Amino acid sequence: MSQALLYGIGAALVLIIFIVVASVRIVAEYERGVIFRLGRVMGAKGPGLFFIIPLVDRMVKVNLQTVTADIPPQDVITKDNVTLRVNAVAYFNVVEPVRAVVAIQNYLVGTSQIAQTTLRSILGQVELDDLLLKRDEINRQLQQIIDELTNPWGIKVTLVEVKDVELPESMRRAMGRQAEAERERRSKVIHAQGEFEAAAALGNAAGVLEVHPAAMQLRVLSTMVEVAAEKNSTLIFPIPVELLRLIDAATPRGKAPSPTDEPDSPAGALTTPDEPSPESSDIPR
Numbered sequence: 059m060s061q062a063l064l065y066g067i068g069a070a071l072v073l074i075i076f077i078v079v080a081s082v083r084i085v086a087e088y089e090r091g092v093i094f095r096l097g098r099v100m101g102a103k104g105p106g107l108f109f110i111i112p113l114v115d116r117m118v119k120v121n122l123q124t125v126t127a128d129i130p131p132q133d134v135i136t137k138d139n140v141t142l143r144v145n146a147v148a149y150f151n152v153v154e155p156v157r158a159v160v161a162i163q164n165y166l167v168g169t170s171q172i173a174q175t176t177l178r179s180i181l182g183q184v185e186l187d188d189l190l191l192k193r194d195e196i197n198r199q200l201q202q203i204i205d206e207l208t209n210p211w212g213i214k215v216t217l218v219e220v221k222d223v224e225l226p227e228s229m230r231r232a233m234g235r236q237a238e239a240e241r242e243r244r245s246k247v248i249h250a251q252g253e254f255e256a257a258a259a260l261g262n263a264a265g266v267l268e269v270h271p272a273a274m275q276l277r278v279l280s281t282m283v284e285v286a287a288e289k290n291s292t293l294i295f296p297i298p299v300e301l302l303r304l305i306d307a308a309t310p311r312g313k314a315p316s317p318t319d320e321p322d323s324p325a326g327a328l329t330t331p332d333e334p335s336p337e338s339s340d341i342p343r
Contacts, residue, residue: 076112077112080112080113081109081110081111081112082107082109083103083107083108083109083110083117084106084107085103085104085105085106085108085119086104086105087105088105088121088122088123089104089105089119089120089121089122090102090103090104090105090119090120090122090155091103091104091108091117091118091119091120092117092118092119092120092155092156092159092160093110093115093116093117094115094116094117094118095111095114095115095116096114099156099160100115101156102120102155102156103117118159120152120155120158120159121152122151122152122153122155123151124149124150124151124216125149125150125151125166125169126147126148126149127147127148127149127150127166127169127170127173128145128147129145129146129147129148129170129173129174129177130145130174131143131144131145131222131224132144132145132174132177132178132181134177134178134181134182135182136181136182136184136185136186136189137182137183137184137185138185138186140186140225140226140229141226142181142186142189142223142224142225143223143224144177144181144189144220144222144223144224145220145221145222146173146177146200146218146219146220146221147218147219147221148169148170148173148204148215148217148218149215149216149217149218150169150204150208150213150214150215150216151213151214151216152165152212152213152214153212153213153214154212155212156212157210157211157212158211158212158213161210161211161212162211165208165211165212165213168208168211169204169208169211169213169215172204172207172208173200173204173218176200176203176204176207177200177220180196180199180200180203181196184196186229189220189223190223193220196220197217197218197219197220200218200220201215201216201217201218204218271300
């Protein structure tokens with residue numbers, strides 16, 4: 059065997075090995091390989107091992123894992139003319155590798171820009187109170203709008219969350235004063251409700267005591283026990299009004315004679331000045 063033939067066989071083996079190595083492609087489970095043959099899309103392959111035609115086919119790998127894109131802080135003017143700085147985070151992934159490669163040059167940058175512009179436009183349509191209180195509703199609205207815009211690129215936006223809202227210092231002080239005034243208002247309302255309920259309870263108790271007078275005596279004795287427990291030197295004993303009325307009713311009162319009544323003295327007897335008449339005895343002096 060001549061030396062030139064050996065060189066030819068060696069070169070052929072090297073060429074075959076090069077072609078085999080260049081044609082073998084391995085794609086991981088979380089990736090897909092989009093194949094271009096002479097510039098035309100042939101489809102997406104993977105995961106696993108497959109072959110392509112060297113110098114004819116070109117493969118572009120697309121990652122299917124969920125991407126966490128941090129939306130930079132955006133200066134937003136709300137509907138009630140309050141200037142804020144808001145940042146958020148978006149979660150999305152590729153669901154159609156061919157469209158993600160063909161429809162847009164860089165789907166990562168495109169999705170990030172869409173998220174920034176949508177964040178500014180949506181937050182500009184809501185008021186500050188809604189932004190702080192209805193965060194979940196705003197997040198769902200952002201997710202739906204961004205997902206509709208990125209759907210032609212084969213991108214699925216699963217979640218958008220507003221992370222932080224930076225308020226101006228003057229607005230923070232105003233909100234603090236508002237919160238303090240609101241707490242004071244609630245405390246006054248609660249106190250008034252307590253007074254109303256206490257007055258209603260006392261009214262019901264007074265009705266029960268009026269129906270059952272003995273209960274008043276029991277309450278008086280209970281109050282005396284509570285006062286005596288504090289070791290006071292002076293004890294005040296309340297006298298019920300009913301007892302005073304009973305004593306007043308039992309006290310006999312003199313009946314004044316009427317003008318038609320005649321004295322018991324004999325007829326024609328004169329009343330001396332030393333002996334006052336019955337009419338004059340009842341006249342207060």
